Amino acid sequence: MNQRPYSLRDATLSDAESIFELIQQHRDDLVPRPMGDIVAHIDRFVVAEVEGELVGCAAYTVLPEIGAPRHATVEVQSVAVRSQCRRMGIGRALVQRILSRVAAFQPAEVLVLTFAPEFFTSLGFHEIPKTQVMHKLYSGCINCTKHANPFTCPEKAMVCRLGA
Numbered sequence: 001m002n003q004r005p006y007s008l009r010d011a012t013l014s015d016a017e018s019i020f021e022l023i024q025q026h027r028d029d030l031v032p033r034p035m036g037d038i039v040a041h042i043d044r045f046v047v048a049e050v051e052g053e054l055v056g057c058a059a060y061t062v063l064p065e066i067g068a069p070r071h072a073t074v075e076v077q078s079v080a081v082r083s084q085c086r087r088m089g090i091g092r093a094l095v096q097r098i099l100s101r102v103a104a105f106q107p108a109e110v111l112v113l114t115f116a117p118e119f120f121t122s123l124g125f126h127e128i129p130k131t132q133v134m135h136k137l138y139s140g141c142i143n144c145t146k147h148a149n150p151f152t153c154p155e156k157a158m159v160c161r162l163g164a
């Protein structure tokens with residue numbers, strides 16, 4: 001499948017099962033998502049296709065900053081590309097599409113928690129201490145079943161500022 005042309009589009013409900021399966025296949029790298037969660041947030045997903053087959057997805061959510069709504073952060077989530085289709089630029093194109101979509105909201109910054117820091121560095125993200133994203137740790141990492149402590153977990157917190 002390598003080097004075949006790909007296309008991006010907003011997800012539809014008919015993609016939900018393929019998105020679920022793709023995220024499941026990357027459970028070591030991604031937070032698992034129930035089907036109901038994918039369906040409820042289908043409007044926040046973009047997908048990539050090769051020859052009509054879904055090969056990649058990416059999504060976002062808005063993390064409220066309590067007491068400072070203008071400083072809300074967008075989190076990029078659920079970024080995955082099928083292994084046969086990697087290093088073709090699909091992951092980059094998916095994240096760039098999410099970034100251009102969320103730029104309209106003017107978030108303070110865009111956050112990702114990731115085991116793929118080189119990929120996000122190539123997209124303009126840089127690592128920050130996890131102590132700077134306590135709202136994310138309280139809303140997500142606190143329910144983690146893989147690591148007892150977010151500060152010893154190898155996942156990196158990275159941010160980029162849109163337009164910077």
Ligand SMILES: CC(C)(COP(=O)(O)OP(=O)(O)OC[C@H]1O[C@@H](n2cnc3c(N)ncnc32)[C@H](O)[C@@H]1OP(=O)(O)O)[C@@H](O)C(=O)NCCC(=O)NCCS
Pocket residue numbers: 026029030076077078079080081082085086087088089090091092093112113114115116118119120122
């Ligand atoms: C991370 C992931 C989405 C990258 O998808 P991809 O389509 O292969 O990425 P791209 O081809 O767009 O790569 C863009 C750039 O990122 C960097 N990059 C991508 N994968 C990399 C890797 N494994 N090691 C080092 N750099 C990497 C490179 O700079 C690359 O540019 P280049 O190919 O011109 O050198 C994919 O490897 C994946 O699905 N991994 C498992 C799930 C995951 O870790 N998701 C991220 C967590 S949020």
